[in-house]
Amino acid sequence: MTMNKNLLSGSTTMLILKLLDDKDMYGYQMIDELSRRSDDTFSLKAGTLYPLLHNLEEQEMIESYEEYAEGNRIRKYYKITKKGKKLLLEQRNEWNLYAEKINKVLEGGVEFVTI
Template sequence: MELEKSLVSGSMSLLVLKLLEDGDLYGYQMIAELRRRSEDAFRLKAGTLYPLLHSLEEKGLVAAYEQTAESGKTRRYYHLTKQGRDALREKETSWNAYARAVGRVLKGGACPAGA
């Protein structure tokens, strides 16, 4: 299912930070992993990912380093910093609160007591 762009873009930094929680990844891996975990719902473009990663790096939420693989390919890996981990916790909390609130509205609102 193709998701509406505006729904995805607002939460993209949360998703990227979440991907890095389990280990360091390079850009191409992130796109593939996001696609796998979302069961093909999130098809992130490289042109969206890299400016986002670089701005997260600028804010100190991720750090990057280059490593050359056995194949000889050099990749720039991104690593979640402590500051990034804290930001992820905050973003997760506010996203969960937002998702619950949206869910309640879509279901017709909270039931009044005794109803």
């Protein structure tokens, strides 16, 4: 990823699952789509994505099928499974909790609030 690579650590799977929850995509398309939707904030590297996709497929979170594009080019499309949708939901809940608590800590140790 661009920006602090560590901040994103652990969110990549969630983002990929979210993309596939919207529609089937092939790897390279996910990289572009993620970049576009995040206003170029997230630019996932191919070397990160492909192993991650293989891993998610092995865990049955996604399924792949091949489709011919122009020429002899074969594209490997991925589709989210029911199990993957469940994981996505869990990860979204976790993300919401995490973001909420980070913001709470950043608000500071305010003991008294004036009204």
